[in-house]
Amino acid sequence: xxxxxxxxxxxxxxxxDDVALITVQxxxxxxxxxxxxxxxxxxLHHGRRHFLLDLTDVPFMxxxxxxxxxxxxxxxRTLPGSVHIIxxxxxxxxxxxxxxxxLTVPVSESVDEALERVAEPGERx
Numbered sequence: 512x513x514x515x516x517x518x519x520x521x522x523x524x525x526x527x528d529d530v531a532l533i534t535v536q537x538x539x540x541x542x543x544x545x546x547x548x549x550x551x552x553x554x555l556h557h558g559r560r561h562f563l564l565d566l567t568d569v570p571f572m573x574x575x576x577x578x579x580x581x582x583x584x585x586x587x588r589t590l591p592g593s594v595h596i597i598x599x600x601x602x603x604x605x606x607x608x609x610x611x612x613x614l615t616v617p618v619s620e621s622v623d624e625a626l627e628r629v630a631e632p633g634e635r636x
Contacts, residue, residue, distance in 0.1 A: 519543035521550045529592070530561040530629060532622060536568040539576035547576065551583045560592030563625045566599040577612050584616050593617075595625035 520536040531554045539547060551562065562583060566572070584594040596618045599607060607613040619625035 519546050521547060523550060523554060525559075526563070526622075526626060527561075529559055530563065530626070531559040532563045532565060534565040534568075537570075539566075539569050539572040541573060541575045544575035544579055548579045548582075551579065555583070555586060560587060560590045561629045562587060562592070562594045563597055563622060563629070564594065565597040565622065566603055567597065569603055570600060572599075572603045572606060574610075577606070577610060580616060581612065593629055595619055595628055597622055597625050 518537055519539065522534045524532045524534070526532050533550060533554070535547065537543065554562065564580065569576075580594065580596070587594050594616050596607065596613070596616055598620055599618065604613070604618070607616075607618065617625075617628060619628065
């Protein structure tokens with residue numbers, strides 16, 4: 512196969528030493544999931560405990576993307592840390608709701624809302 516038709520763009524910004532804002536653009540599917548996983552693993556390796564996943568510009572996500580989000584969620588909880596999904600588009604939100612991922616991983620409408628959840632004492636999600 513040639514270059515993916517729907518390339519993935521992943522940008523990482525550190526909001527605090529232990530909080531990474533990961534902004535994803537493009538399709539999060541079987542063709543791009545490995546790249547997404549590498550970015551998350553790199554942040555875990557560098558001591559990040561809290562992950563804010565901005566999915567505003569992700570028009571489509573399949574089970575590959577959901578599995579990676581659930582894996583990083585499980586790893587972050589052992590630190591203890593957290594994962595928060597930010598502003599998914601309606602089609603992605605529907606998949607998160609139908610599969611129950613949104614019951615496990617909190618969904619926020621903005622970076623500020625997610626950051627407040629990270630700051631809440633006793634936050635474990």
